[in-house]
Amino acid sequence: MKFWTLFSSLICFLILLILPQVYGGDIVHEDDKAPKQPGCDNSFVLVKVPTWVDGFEDVEYVGVGARFGPTLESKEKHANRTKLTLADPPDCCSPPRNKLTGEAILVYRGNCSFTTKANNAEDAGASAILIVNNSTELFKMVCETDADTDIRIPAIMLPNDAGATLENLLYNDSSVYLQLYSPKRPAVDVAEVFLWLMALGTILCASYWSAWNAREAAIERDKLSKDASDEMVAASGTGYSGFVDISTGSALLFVVIASGFLVMLYKLMSVWFIDVLVVLFCIGGAEGLQTCLVAFLSSFKWFEHAAVTIVKVPFFGAISCLAMAVSPLCIIFAVVWAVFRREAYAWIGQDILGIALILTVLQIVRVPNLKVGTVLLSCAFLYDIFWVFVSKYLFHESVMIVVARGDNSGEDGIPMLLKIPRMFDPWGGYSVIGFGDILLPGLVIAFSLRYDWLGNKKIRAGYFLWAICAYGFGLLITYVALNLMDGHGQPALLYIVPFTLGTLLTLGKKRRDLKNLWSRGEPDRPCTHVRLHSSQ
Template sequence: MIQRRSFSCLLYVLGMLLLYSASLVCGGDIVHHDDSIPQRPGCNNNFVLVKVPTRVDGKEKEEFVGVGARFGPTLESKEKHATLIKLALADPPHCCTTPKSKLTGEVILVHRGNCSFTTKTKVAEAAGASAILIINNSTDLFKMVCEKGENVLDINIPVVMLPIDAGRSLEETVQSNSIVTLQLYSPKRPAVDVAEVFLWLMAVGTILCASYWSAWTAREEAIEQDKLLKDGSDELLQVSTTSSRGVVEITVISAILFVVVASCFLIMLYKLMSFWFIEVLVVLFCIGGVEGLQTCLVALLSCFRWFRRIGESYAKVPLLGAVSYLTLAVCPLCIVSAVIWAVYRQYPFAWIGQDILGISLIITVLQIVRVPNLKVGVVLLSCGFMYDIFWVFVSKWWFRESVMIVVARGDKSGEDGIPMLLKIPRMFDPWGGYSIIGFGDIILPGLLVTFALRYDWLANKRLKSGYFLWTMSAYGLGLLITYIALNLMDGHGQPALLYIVPFILGTLTVLGHKRGDLKTLWTTGEPERPCPHVRLQHQS
């Protein structure tokens, strides 16, 4: 149980602000769109990521990642079938005119600019190159297409674009008189990665646990109030009703303000993104994670009789007041866990600690924050729906890039991304990376799912006749469709709420109208209970 309102409010503020900074499911490497030119024969390749392992003077060195062009032949999918080829520098560097020296099957490294991609490729092919690597003018990858008005192309050498840092590294190595050889191949990704399945189970399981905890708490409160009503203890009932127990109820105004404040917070993240700013977010995440982890552990241990006795004994702590001995015993473990994660967060295994802290934070926020009725839930999820669409898609018109995706990736920060994400490494993907989901895509829908289960328990509804089963299924289906869209959209980031919100709101609204409960769900959010404490105690 939440015993300290100050910490509850702190966690509430942290959770509701930070969740908006990462409210999407994100895919693999993101490349710029340049699909306005229609495909035609000779220029209809799919855009694929290309691995470029290198060797310097016969020794294996760094492996780079590029992107293939619309034109040219397709690459091998396996490294063992890819030929090891020597790298040469273009002279002139932009390769818009015939190179000064004849090539004998080398891969030629050229700079972007001064002429079209197809022109560079034709010049390189005519000079005897076996492939062409084009260095982009930024750290991003760019989709190379054919120019308007170009005739049917007949290009027979592979074309790959590299980010500027990779290109400069190769250029400097060749200029130092070292012999650089490399391979070009494009491994195929599996249609479905196991990481996405586990991430789906993790998100659904988190909401499931939080829902039952929230419903159990609400039922206990209802039983206590009904007993006081039966005994006629009006004064005690008033005290019990006014005691908050650390629960925060969202209002329509606060739901709208969340989006406004969150948008400002997201812009601040976008503009001030740096290593030190990420460090601040890490500290905030650790504070929320410590509070969430200790709350969950205390609640879990309190289920056992021996730990329950310790939890019912309190000690006075300066500034905090009365704190149970169980909380004092658990807190050091939680703090150490958060510190260990913060120190080793860039290691490959750090995702485990991040997910544990993140799930604990999400469950605790869903326990603290409540949607009082369907009206508030509709406003909150509708605002989140528009927020996701705007900052993932519409923001490109003003900022020339998706603000949400840039923030989630942690560009210009030196980190793999912001910590307010659940992530699992892709297990059978030759490209590696992580499947991720933002806190917002769990917490926002989770608020309505937990509301549905609280209503079911207070109304003594069975599983099939209630709303929780269908709302929970709607969330799972919406998230599943998000992952399907993610794969169909070539790995580009997708706003999960775009798919989840219509399923959840549509399911709950249609069922409520069909069963005649819509008015109650919309206004009070709780069924009328004259004195049903006996039935509540036996609710299964």
């Protein structure tokens, strides 16, 4: 295998492993630490605040509702359009001097409690209170002990920049009207269905590619071993170097290496560090796209000559003419994506590069037997749970989810994710899945298909069909859990690993084939050469 293919593949493998999780954007925020009491037990919901300035539609802001106050309308058509006015005094810590007749009032945070501001605004005749935070973040408004929580007007927190814009408009005597409503996210979005199909399709293609390469290699070894001595067989076996097999030791090191990379991402998360990740992703994506295109085009007779014609290139070594022709296109594609990655349509290029990267790694990096696959997935299972759930108690936030979102980076998440925009979600955003959630189970599923093909097993009598069905069911359960838990981030491997591994181990034991699966990684083939050809 060429040095650059191996080098880029190892980079990609490290990149892919750091984020094995599914993340969903939080719309309803439950918080067990925030105090609750009668009249102050609302969920923290995001609120849409569309505005009209001097009769023309203007900016739509996003705020967060308070623990107290009434429940907001979920549909825009049911929300009343209300005039906005400034509070006097601005903090509304004393009864406003201006008597109101149903207007929404804009006040600033500080000097007294949120419930005091809301009670004063309600007593003055306001229909809603918009409290401007002292930073660009949204703060969860709770009730103090023994507070008067009999508040019948909605209270919304707005970020500092939104409040400053609205205040300037009102100081300039502009007429500002607004609506307050909190639309609900649909139970199932089409994006999640497509993402589920994309993950299964990627593993399916990678498994067949890996199995095909393994069978062709086995046929070549069988041809060489026919009428050959044992020494020649051994020499031919050691000369074959098309793959990188994961060992038990390297599978155990997964937790340490991946955790170190994840903590580094968490601590160094910034604009410049995201740029470094983008460069690495482009290198791996371009290499993966080139490998996939060369393999695909080589299957057509028009490109057979270019695929087998080799030229030597300084520093890169021997490269086929087809690879040389395809490489510039792949590099251009990756660079164009990097330049326009903040555009709304950039997810298409990111998914293409990501899928090509996963396909390439899955056909180069292999699990040699079920023992290594079990160790690898078990380590990933614990890694996923720890960095999504347990890390909250050590770092006061979920490290995995913070890194996946790209907090403090100025980016909409890091690029090591497959993503699809939510098509029917009023809040927009993306449904995403970490590369690791496809790659890690995919290594074991690809192994199961190689095992089936080498043993000339029929589809139902083999292991691949049941393994990929178990993976699909586990991923489906992940999305169900994601929706049942109000969009909070979920570790997909928590659900995928038990289904996938449990299915393979149970079937292997039931069929009395677990010993071969566990240690050898190959079925018994008494007449290997004939059987391999008969399965084609």
